[in-house]
Amino acid sequence: xxxxxxxxxxxxxxxxxxxxxxxxxxxxxxxxxxxxxxxxxxxxxxxxxxxxxxxxxxxxxxxxxxxxxxxxxxxxxxxxxxxxxxxxxxxxxxxxxxxxxxxxxxxxxxxxxxxxxxxxxxxxxxxxxxxxxxxxxxxxxxxxxxxxxxxxxxxxxxxxxxxxxxxxxxxxxxxxxxxxxxxxxxxxxxxxxxxxxxxxxxxxxxxxxxxxxxxxxxxxxxxxxxxxxxxxxxxxxxxxxxxxxxxxxxxxxxxxxxxxxxxxxxxxxxxxxxxxxxxxxxxxxxxxxxxxxxxxxxxxxxxxxxxxxxxxxxxxxxxxxxxxxxxxxxxxxxxxxxxxxxxxxxxxxxx
Numbered sequence: 001x002x003x004x005x006x007x008x009x010x011x012x013x014x015x016x017x018x019x020x021x022x023x024x025x026x027x028x029x030x031x032x033x034x035x036x037x038x039x040x041x042x043x044x045x046x047x048x049x050x051x052x053x054x055x056x057x058x059x060x061x062x063x064x065x066x067x068x069x070x071x072x073x074x075x076x077x078x079x080x081x082x083x084x085x086x087x088x089x090x091x092x093x094x095x096x097x098x099x100x101x102x103x104x105x106x107x108x109x110x111x112x113x114x115x116x117x118x119x120x121x122x123x124x125x126x127x128x129x130x131x132x133x134x135x136x137x138x139x140x141x142x143x144x145x146x147x148x149x150x151x152x153x154x155x156x157x158x159x160x161x162x163x164x165x166x167x168x169x170x171x172x173x174x175x176x177x178x179x180x181x182x183x184x185x186x187x188x189x190x191x192x193x194x195x196x197x198x199x200x201x202x203x204x205x206x207x208x209x210x211x212x213x214x215x216x217x218x219x220x221x222x223x224x225x226x227x228x229x230x231x232x233x234x235x236x237x238x239x240x241x242x243x244x245x246x247x248x249x250x251x252x253x254x255x256x257x258x259x260x261x262x263x264x265x266x267x268x269x270x271x272x273x274x275x276x277x278x279x280x281x282x283x284x285x286x287x288x289x290x291x292x293x294x295x296x297x298x299x300x301x302x303x304x305x306x307x308x309x310x311x312x313x314x315x316x317x318x319x320x321x322x323x324x325x326x327x328x329x330x331x332x333x334x335x336x337x338x339x340x341x342x343x344x345x346x347x348x349x350x351x
Contacts, residue, residue, distance in 0.1 A: 001238045001326055003245055010318035013118055014311060019126045020114055023133075024310030024317075027107035029302070031100045097149055105145040109138040111317040112215040119325060132215075140214040143221045148207060156196055163188035205243050206232050212324040235327050242323045246316060253312050257305075264304045272297030 014020065113132030114124040132138070166188065169181030206228050213224035213231075232239050276293025280286065 001241075001323070003241065006242075006319055006322045006326070007245070007249075009322055010315050013115060013318045014315040017114070017118055017124055019124055019129060020111060020314045020318075021307075021310060022126055023107045023110040023114070023129050024312075024314035025307050026310070027104060027111065027313045027317075028306040028309035030103040030107065094153065097153070098146065101145050101149045102142060105142040106133050106138055108145075108211060108317065109133050109135075109141045109215055111314060112141075112212055112321050113137065115318045115321040116216055116325070119322070137215045137218055140218070140221055140224070141211055144207075144210050144214055144224060147221060147225075148203065148210075152203075155199075159192045159196065160189070163192045201243070202232075205239050208243075208320045209239070209324060212321060216321075216324070216328075231327065231331075235330075238323070238327060242320070246319060250312075250316075257308075260308060261305065264301055264308075267304060268297045268300040271300040 110129035110133040114129050117124045117128060117132075164185050166181040167185035169177040172178070206225070209228035209231050210224050213219045213228055214221070217224070217227075219227060272293040272295075275296060276289035279288035279292040282288070
């Protein structure tokens with residue numbers, strides 16, 4: 001497979017057919033790109049106080065499981081609240097994932113169909129993209145994406161939680177058990193991360209084919225998944241090399257996005273800064289600039305970055321669509337070369 005030719009053709013499609021930019025922008029806006037997350041946490045703080053008298057004798061409190069440890073009767077009262085918060089966060093995350101998956105699937109459907117349309121007719125349009133998006137092909141791809149997201153929600157969190165279970169030995173107060181539990185949890189977590197990474201690579205390769213099976217071949221979800229697994233297995237070299245190429249390009253694009261992000265921040269400051277300064281001059285309060293300037297800054301930043309990221313997603317989708325078309329053309333050519341099996345010649349009838 002000529003990967004250089006595919007990448008050049010994908011670049012030309014991205015630059016020439018601007019109708020694709022809109023759906024690439026939608027895909028980036030809905031989170032269909034690389035993202036970075038951060039999390040933080042905190043623990044309870046303990047303090048002591050007195051009235052300054054050194055002679056007063058106070059009863060010694062009952063020690064916890066270890067010095068400075070939590071007092072379980074008081075902590076137990078917070079368990080229902082903590083569980084309710086965890087459940088609420090989990091439900092919110094599930095609903096958010098489902099909503100974003102729906103929007104991403106629709107945008108991907110339009111991109112795949114439009115690139116295929118370009119290859120067949122040398123033209124496409126925004127209207128054509130929306131027509132493809134609202135077809136049965138979009139519904140099939142949506143079901144495949146939801147099935148994939150559901151599989152990750154069912155598999156990944158239980159594995160991670162199971163790996164972290166030994167860390168609960170920290171609540172015993174025994175130093176030896178704490179050290180053993182933390183070490184075992186770290187080892188298990190590294191193993192789980194390695195397994196999920198390998199599975200994630202295989203999943204990403206198969207899903208690129210599944211998406212095109214659903215949109216271009218109009219296969220059902222289960223049929224598309226089964227056929228895509230066979231395609232990846234039979235063309236592992238081509239699919240794997242394309243995945244490595246796109247991964248390298250994605251890393252290079254991420255590096256390029258750092259200076260681009262700085263430019264976007266400066267542009268957003270020029271958009272949101274003057275109204276914020278004006279609001280501060282009028283109201284003499286920092287609340288007014290935040291209310292006026294921050295929404296303008298964030299809106300400009302999000303829209304600008306999404307548009308630029310959307311261009312890359314158009315290129316990425318085009319490259320995979322062209323790769324699939326090449327693989328599919330090879331399969332059809334191989335089938336035609338084999339041809340129908342010749343019928344055996346009839347034996348001569350003896351006179």
